[in-house]
Amino acid sequence: MIPTDEPCLSAADPGSPPPPTDLPQDAALEMLRSPYERSLDCVHCGLCLPPCPTYRVSGHESDSPRGRILLIRAMAEGRLSPDDASGWEALDGCLDCRACESACPSGVTYGRILEETRRERPRLARGSLRERSLRFLLDRFIASPRGRKAALEAAVLLRALGLDRLLSRLPVLPGLLRHALSLGRSLPPRSSRRPIPPGLYPAEGPPKARIGLFTGCLMEDFFGNANRAALSLLRRCGLEVLVPSDQGCCGALHLHQGFEEACVRLLERNFAAFEGVDFIVSTAAGCGSTLREAGAIRGNDRACAFSSRVLDLSVCLDRFGPPPRPRAVPLRVVWDDPCHLRHAQGITEEPRRLLRGIPGLRLLEVEASESCCGSAGIYNLRRPETADAILERRLEALLGSGAEAVVTGNPGCQLQIANGLRARRSPLEVFHLAEILERAAGGGETAPKAPALNGSRSSRPA
Amino acid sequence: MTSPLFPGDPVELADLLKEGAAQGRKAFVAGRDSRAGFGADPGPIDLRLRLERMTGFLRFSPEDLTCSLGPGTTLGEFEETLSEEGLAFAPGPFHGCRERTLGGLLAESPPNPRGFDRAHLRSQCLGFEAVDGRGRRFAAGGRVVKNVAGYDLMKLFVGSGGALMAVTRLELRLIALPPVILCLRSDWLPPLEAAGVWRKLRRRLPTPSWLDLVLDGGRACVELGLAGAASHVTELARGSGLRTVAEGLEAWRGGGGTEIPAGGEVRGRVRPSEVGSFLESLGGNARGRIHYQGAFGLEVGYPDSLPPAFRGPPSLEPAAAKIALRLKDRLGGILAPGRLSFRIPRPLPERGRRVR
Amino acid sequence: MPRESRLPVPIRNALPEGRILEDPATRLVYEYDAWSIVRNPPLAVAFPESTAEVRNLVRACIESGVAWTARGAGTCLSGGATPSGGTCLLIETSRMDRILSLDPEDRIAVVQPGRINLELSRAAAPFGLHFAPDPSSQSASTLGGNLAENAGGPHCFKYGMTTDHVLGLTLVDGEGEVCRLHRDDGLDLCGLVVGSEGTFGVLTECELRLIPTPTAVRTFLASFSSMEAACRAVAKIVSSGTVPAALEILDRLSIEAVEASVFAAGYPKGADAVLLVELDGEEDEVEAERIPVLRAVQSEAPLEVEETSDPEQRARLWRGRKGAFGAMGRLKPDLFVLDGVVPPSKLAAVLAEITAIGREQDILLSNVFHAGDGNLHPNLSFDGRNPGERERAMEAGRRILKLCVDAGGSISGEHGIGFEKIEHLSYLFSPTDLEILGEVRRCFDPAERCNPGKVLPLGRACGEGSSARRPGILPSREREDP
Secondary structure: OOOOOEEEEOOOOOOOOOOOOOOOOHHHHHHHHHHHHHHOOOOOOOOOOOOOOHHHHHHHHHHHHEEEEEEHHHHHHOOOOOOOOOHHHHHHOOOOOOOHOOOOOOOOOOOHHHHHHHHHHHOOOOOHHHHHHHHHHHHHHHHHHHHHHHHHHHHHHHHHOHHHHHHHHHHOHHHHHHHHHHOOOOOOOOOOOOOOOOOOOOOOOOOOOEEEEEEEOOHHHHOHHHHHHHHHHHEEEEEEEEEOOOOOOOOOOHHHHHHHHHHHHHHHHHHOOOOOOOOOEEOOHHHHHHHHHHHHHHHHHHHHHHHHHHHHHHHHHHHOOOOOOHHHHHHHEOOOOOOHHHOOOOOHHHHHHHHHOOOOOEEEOOOOOOOOOOOOOOOOOHHHHHHHHHHHHHHHHOOOOOOEEEEEHHHHHHHHHHHHHHHHOOOOEEEEHHHHHHHHOOOOOOOOOOOOHHHOOOOOOO | OOOOEEOHHHHHHHHHHHHHOOOOEEEEEEEEOOOOOOOOOOOOOOEEEEEEOOOEEEEHHHHHOOEEOOOOOOOHHHHHHHHOOOOOOOOOOOOOOOEHHHHHHHHHHOOOOOOOOOHHHHOOEEEEEEEOOOEEEEEEEEHHHHHOOOHHHHHHHOOOOOEEEEEEEEEEEEEOOOOEEEEEOOOOOHHHHHHHHHHHHHHOOOOHHHHHHHOOOOEEEEEEEEOHHHHHHHHHHHHHHHEEEHHHHHHHHHOOOOOOOOOOOOEEEOHHHHHHHHHHHHHHOEEEEOOOOOOEEEEOHHHHOOOOOHHHOOOOOOHHHHHHHHHHHHHOOOOOOOOOOOOOOOOOHHHHHOOO | OOOOOOOHHHHHOOOOOOOEEHHHHHHHOOOOOEEEEEEOOOOOOEEEOOOHHHHHHHHHHHHOOOOOEEOOOOOOOOOOOOOOOOOOOEEEEOOOOOOOEEEEOOOEEOOOOOHHHHHHHHHHHHOOOEEEOOOOOOOOOEHHHHHOOOOOOHHHHHOHHHHHEEEEEEEOOOOOOOEEEEEOOOOOHHHHHOOOOOOOEEEEEEEEOOOEOOOEEEEEEEEOOOOHHHHHHHHHHHOOOOOEEEEEEEHHHHHHHHHOOOOOOOOOOOOOOEEEEEEEOOOHHHHHHHHHHHHHHHOOOOOOOEEEHHHHHHHHHHHHHHHHHHHHHOOOEEEOOOOOOOOOHHHHHHHHHHHHHHHHOOOOOEEEEEEEOOHHHHHHHEEEOOOOOOHHHHHHHHHHHHHHHHOOEEOOOOOOOOOOOOHHHHHHOOHHHHHHHHHHHHOOOOOOOOOOOOOOOOOOOOOOOOOOOOOOOOHHOOOOOO
């Protein structure tokens, strides 16, 4: 029969663990007060499981939003030690794609629960070597333009010497580096990495409003062409565009990893840089989502005023445009919803509407278009195996759709999908929304190909 | 042959069975015994019981579309009362079964034209009170159409052939009688041709009331039942290419069709896509009906000509047979010892386990 | 495997490495399903991928004297997928989610139990077919779980419960034997297994019926100034012979909660009840059926009637119904959903009494329900942190279920008994009834190791020595005890 050290409990058994809402008064709870309070909205119904990409890969409840919320609650209640590795392993596994928030019937603010918990991690758990190295990486190579430049130059050099391929074949290379190298291969040519010169660009026709263009870090480095296309499109819509010289990283990656104060510092700089514009437009869904949440994160009037003026490029073009689209683009395309557009900002219709208006273009819908591609900020560097498995599902859908091109609105997704397609030797091309729209608008004879695909030095900037 | 006893209420029935069990007798409980000689031989019986005194409506709630019945109520009186109230029993038509009791009909669960999906006989029984083969009185289910409290013993009763329990009170689901009912037929055709018509109509009509492939030796026809709102039914009838042979209540009760009844002794299920090869294997040797989802009841001239899967008692794999025999032993007690017989195919070697 | 594994060796060896987890986080997240009252962290969690692997696991459990509970997505509302106890192995079927075959002409699909309900329908959609049972959790709940619980949903009023759509199944029974059950006429073991809440064995394959997807759908929304009027309208629709695909009612508090939430559907404020009716089928069928529906609704002096077949407008009308559970969940930290059934003719009277019980127990109580079949879902919203509130909610729940039974109904229409309603079984069943249920269960699982403690109280002597249970069943059953 059943061993008796822990007897089977029945419904009436008083030995059941305490109900969730008996507040234990200890330190962990104090630190996790805010995520804990937010977690009380969760009724444990499980509707967030199928949309969660990590759950779909492993089938483990601990890789699901419901499971992670329960782990955070358990830490706050003192039922799970904050030092327990399996708990953090599960929390680190989250992509922060927020697909669960779209599915949640109770409106649980899962993204904030996770970010606030990650924020408290250094105070909760011992051994933060991982934290420190991650922080170092983000500060030096993402948020710092100089560090970013240096890293890119190094990658370009490696590629030029053909060393990247050689290195990536070394069996001893850690997965993270191997992936970083493969991203390096996606680097566009130096010519298209030319940043947009700061300044005020006039509108075509009388200006309807003044836009501040947020150029982003990855976006500017990898997809400068798309930023330039966005600039042109905004002007075509009768918008005056300011590209401030003192703008900087939005801090999204810091925020997702729980480095909230660093994120706030970066945000503050942007509050100042974008003083005086009517709207701030982001070409990257990830940045846009953080900028739009600045108010909620910072909680003061200035931040809220800033946040309320942030628009994704697609929303701005849809509202003030649409831009003229005289030229046919005879392509079958799929719009790939970036998670931080679809789930974090609830934007699905605007980009589709803009694409449908392009003559000759056929917009296809694929199954599970709401599912993450596995890029998720720097997730593909932290968890390459899971990211690959998630990407695999996404690629299956894209390749089975009969599309000739994929259009998206976030640099991470664009890199991830392009890399995956290249590994499969697929002819599918990947574009930023701005590139396709600009091509339809008649700009740039040589509408830039997705750099990830041809990567050749011969392609010319628009 | 022992003469039957007629218990008048559940207590008497329970006492008789309890006593019989104590004396090691073998019992058989029937409704009116109108099906004596059919089905698997119940074996040597020395206690015959008939429930024809336990009859009539014990509760009638037309507004909830439910009722309670004594098991000895005949299908004829049941359907009569229902149609007076504008109500109906979803399964059927049960050709030539007006004198049969509802308890017996449910226990046998013969295939019938409308008896698929929600209109299957086993979905009509919402609950019951019964006596098991040791004389224990018990109840299961309830009176409401949606109920998952306790195990679904109603499924265990319907189709058990009287081998597990004798029901003393039935709770049944009813439906409103559809406003318009039509029965339509094709001409007699060569069986394979009729099967072609049947398959084509099957694909075209998502929700017929019934759609039978009627076999009569070397010929066959298609019989279609339609029920519902007038305009819709007329539209479907027009598009079917069949001719109307009966309407209204007459059609509902199986009138106007062929003389070939449902519920033949050789029973099973054939996949609709495989009906052609099934007909070929019958070789023009069968009379009966194949229903919308492939369940059939046939009379077969030379049973040996049937494909082995349809010959003799149903086949049950060893693990399932083990469970059925346990149920028979614990619940069935002294009831119908010969019933619930099945062939047990030789167990397959357990590959996965051995290799390890 | 970690060195300090608590698992018996046979279980550890039953699956390939890495598919049995016993770390603290895993054990913690599997401690309960969507019913939060009882929580038992399992001994470990196993992730089998085939019938053979489940059989190996079950045999290893038997050898080691360990009980097991099977779980799909853990959306059960009665604790059916909550581990039976701390020494219970949880068998998670999330990795058994393949469609093994799908035959469009015969309209039959064979699937593994971890397949999500909606994703079977999605796979069948290109053939114009779907799987009819649609529990509210259908976007997450697995078919294995649906079968185990005999799940319902709004559309089961027309199409029947899960059991009406099962053609066969494969079960690894309580003795670790693989049992294939087909549903031909004759003894229906398959039907007995559906709804047995995992206490007969672990499902490893399901053969299911698909039905043609209706080509036309029309949704009606009618609001009424009194709940009685809404219930009368339902009775008139049902007795007209029309069988709507769904008949749903929301009461005043639900309407207010929904309209104050992100699910606001534009339900008229100030209405006492909102009735949603959906007709489906072929175009002219729906066209013909709308007349009796409108006649029934109009005869009860509705405040407002809306009718649409536009997919977006239909989605809007349904949004409030589908979001009601979530909207109620936000009113208070805790939510307790009941699942009583009453004969439809008693709906109005029972609802009035339920409201009175909520008031007496001082608990926020709202009703969203399947009116066609009388399946009530009173939602009790409360804050368990306030002293006494949880107890009052439980007492209200108990009284409501008793009320349903006294009205001739049942304690569960579709959520199952699980852990949750074991103590309420005595409202419906006598000790002998329970004894028989126990015997039937032991025909499948003689040692009672399959999900013990669910459906029936633990132990062989269930019903026999428990003097606490009231002997006999309802007086209204008109059964005189010998």
